[in-house]
Amino acid sequence: MDSASFWPLLSTLVGGLATLAIFSFLIRENGFYRFFEHVFIGVAAGIGPMLTLRDFLWPQIIDPMRGATITTYPDGTLSGPYQPLYLLYLVPMIFGALYYALYSPRYAWIAKVVIGFTLGASGALAIRGFFAEVIPQLAGSFKPLVVISSGVFSWSESINNTLFVAILLLVLNYFFFTFGREGSLQGKSAPLGRPLLMVCFGAFFGSTVMARLALLVERVQFLLQDWWVAVQTIVGLG
C-alpha cells in the first residue's frame, strides 16, 4: 500500500473506532468511551490557540512588527521601509496580557479592566449591529394588507400579509408587560399570542429533531460506507 492511500485509510479506521467508542455510551458509560471523550477535549482545546497563533497573531501582528513582510529584492533594495508604528501592537498585547492577573489573588482585579474593555467594545458593536439588523426587519414588517398585482387583487398575498401583521402584533402584545394590561383591549388580547407562539415553537421543535437526526445519519453513513470499506480493505476482502 502506498503512502497516498495509507494515511486516508488509517484516518478512516481510527475515525470508525472513535465513533464506535462514543456510541458505546448508548449501552453504558465505559472506559473506552471516556478515553476517547478525553482525547476529543484535549484535541479541541489545542486547536483554538494554535490556529489563532498561526492564522492571525503571527502573520498579521508579529510579522509586520518584526518587518518580515518586507521583501529584500535581488539587488539588495527593500520593498518598503520598516514601519515602526507596527510596534504599537505591543500596547494591546501587553494590555491583553493583563488577563493573566487572574492568577494572582492580589491583582486579579486588573483582569477586570481588560474584561471591561472587551465588553465595552462588544457593547458598542452591538449598538451598531442592532440598527443594521433590526431596521430592515421593521421595514419588512410593514406589509401592504391589500395586494394588487398587475391590476388584479391578490387574495392569497393579501390574506398572508394580513395574517403576518396580525400574528406579529399579537405576539408582540403578548410580551408587553409594561403597563395597562388589566381590563384593556391590549390585556384581553394578550393570551391570543400564546397559541401563535406555540406554532412557532412547534416549527422550532420539528427543526431541532431534523438537525439532531442529520448528525446521526452522517455517522451511520460514515460507519457503513467509509469505515466498513476500510475494514474490508485491511482484512483483504475489499
Place this chain on the structure above:
Amino acid sequence: MSAGRVDVRARLTRIATFLGGIYFFFYFVCPESMIEQWGIQEANEPISNGFIVVGTMAIGLGIINIISAHGSKVIFKRRGWQYSVALLVGFLAIITTTTAQWIESVKVSKRVHGVQVIGDFAQRIIEDDQIVSGRKEGIVKSVSPAGALPQVGARISALVSYSNLQLRKINSEVNESRAMSRLSQAESELLIELEQASRDLEASAIILTQIPRDSLRSEDEAALQAFSQKAARLASAFSLVMRKNASTSLSQRVYDLLYNGVFNQLGSAMFALLGVYIAAAAYRAFRIRSVESALMMIAALIVMLGQISFGKHLYSEMPAICQWLLEVPNSAAFRAIRLGAGVAGLMLAIRMWLSIESTSFTTRNK
C-alpha cells in the same frame, strides 16, 4: 480592603469599558466623509487588529487551566487520572503536529516567495523608473540600505541572474520529483506546466540583457512587463507544485490524521448521540396534553414532513404547507420575539458600555 481603593479600581474598570466602546461607536455614527478626511478609514485595520489582539491574548488562559486541572490530576493520581493522561496527550499531540505542519508550510511559502520575487521585482523596477523619470506621480516605494537606488541596468542584471538561479533550482527540483516518486497524472501535468513556464521565462530574460543601463525606453518597459507576467505564471505553477508536495508531507499527514481521523470523527459522534436520545424523548416525553401542545405538535409534524422526501408521498402539498407555515406564522411570531430580544439586547449593550449594568465590576473587590 478600603472603600477608596475599591472605588479607584471600579472607576478604572468603568473607564476601560467606556474606552473600549468609544472607537467603534464613533466610527459608526460619524459620517463617511469625516472618517475619510481624518484618515480613520486607513487606520481602521490596525486599530481593529489591536482590539482583536487584546481578545486573543486570552488564549493562554485555557491552556493554563487545562494543564493545571488535568496535570494535577495525573501528578496526584486522583480518580480517573488515566483519562487526564489521554486528554493531555491529545492536547500535546495537536499542538506538536500543528506546529510541525506550520513550520513546513512556512518553509514552502518562503521557497515560493523566492520565486514570486522575480515577477514582483520586475514590476517594481518599472514602477520605480516611471516615478524617478517623472512619467508617473508618486513616491518611490523601494528603499536602498545604501542610500540611492541602483541604476536600472544594475537592477535588471541582478534580476536576470537571480531569475536564472531560481530557474536552475526549479529544474533540479523537478528532476528530483520525477526520480523520487511515481507521479500521478495531475502531478505530471503540473510539472510539465512548470517546465514550460521556466523555458518561457528563460527566453524572455535574454531580451532583458539588452536593456541600456540608465533608464527604461517604452519597448524595454514592455519587455520587462512581459517578463514580469511570465514570472507570475511561473510562480503560480511553482506554488501549485509545492502545495501538492506539502500536502503529502509527513507533518501534514499526521495533522490530517489527528484532525480528520480523531477530532472530526469524535466531534460528529458526540453530537450524533443526540439523534438517538431524541428518539427516546419522542417516545417518552412528547405528549399532547393540551390544545397548545397539540398546536405545537402539528406545526412540528408539518415542518418535519414538509422537508423530508417521504412527506410529499403522504400528501403532495406537504412541502408547500411547510413553506407557508415557515413563511407566515413562524416568521411573524419569530420576528416579534427577535424584535423584543433586539431591543433588550440594545439596552443591555448600552448599559454594559456605560457600566450601568453590572455591580460585579464596581463594588466587589475580588
Place this chain on the structure above:
Amino acid sequence: MEPRRLIYLLMILAVAAPVMFGLSQAPSRLVSAERMYSVVDSVEVQPGEVALVWLDFGPNTVAENEPQAVVLLEHLFRRRIPVILLSQYQQAEGFLRRIPQDVAQRLEREMPGQTWRYGEAWVNAGYKPGGAIFIQSLVNAPDITKLLGRDVSGMPISHFPAFASVGGVERVKIVGEITGLVGVFDSIVQFFQKNGYRPTLVHGCTSITIPEAYIFLDSGQLKGLLEGIAGAAWYSEVLKKHFPLSDNSKLLVTNTALSAAHIMIIVLILVGNVAAFVSRSRRSRG
C-alpha cells in the same frame, strides 16, 4: 432489552437500512433552495470580482453544513466565480482545506481537460478571529485581499492572479455563509455592508436555525437559504437538472435515510401518545 435501548436500536436500524441498501428517493422541493440557485446563477461577476464564502462550522454540524458547502461551491466553481474561503470558527480549519479540493476534483473528473485549481478557482484565507470586529474591518478595507494577507499556506493572497486586483468590498458580489451558529450569521447580516452596499447574501443553515433564518429571507437581508440536508439535496437536484453529469447520489441516500429517521420519530411520538392515552384512561376508569 430495556425499552430505552430498544428505541436506540430501532432508530439506528431505521437510519442504517437506506444506507445499507442504497435507497434513494427524490427530495422534497424546497422553494428557498430553488431561489438560492437562481440567485447564485444570476449574480453578475466581472473579472477581478469574487465570491466570499464563510465556512463557519465544525464537526458538530458538519452533517448538514458540509453538503451545503459542497453544492454552493460546486455552483460557484461551475460558474467560474473565484471564491475566497474563510472562517470565523476555528474548528472549520479542515473543511476549508478539504471541501473545495473535493469539489474541484469531482468537477475535473466530470469534465476532463478542464481544471479548477487552488489560486485560480479558490483561495483559503483560513481562520479569522475577532468576529464582528474583523468583519467591519474587512468591509471597510480599501483592498480586501491585502487585509486578508496570506492564505493558510503563508502565501500572499494578492499573488494569485485571480485575486490580485479585488479592491474593496464592492468587488465582492456574493457572500455565502454556511453555519449553524446564529451569532456568527447575525454578525454577517449586521456588519457585512458598507455605505449602503450589501452584497448578495446566501445562507446554508442547520435545521435547528431554519425558523430564525426565515425572518431574514422575508426582510430581504437574505437572498437565498439552504435548509439543512433537505435544502442541500434539493439544490443538488436543481444543479443536476442543469448539469446532468453532476453526481448527487450519495446526498440523496443521506436525505432518504433522514426521511426514514423522521418516520421512525413520528411513529415513536404517535405510539408514545397512544400508550399515554391508554394508560390515562385505564387509570381514570380504575
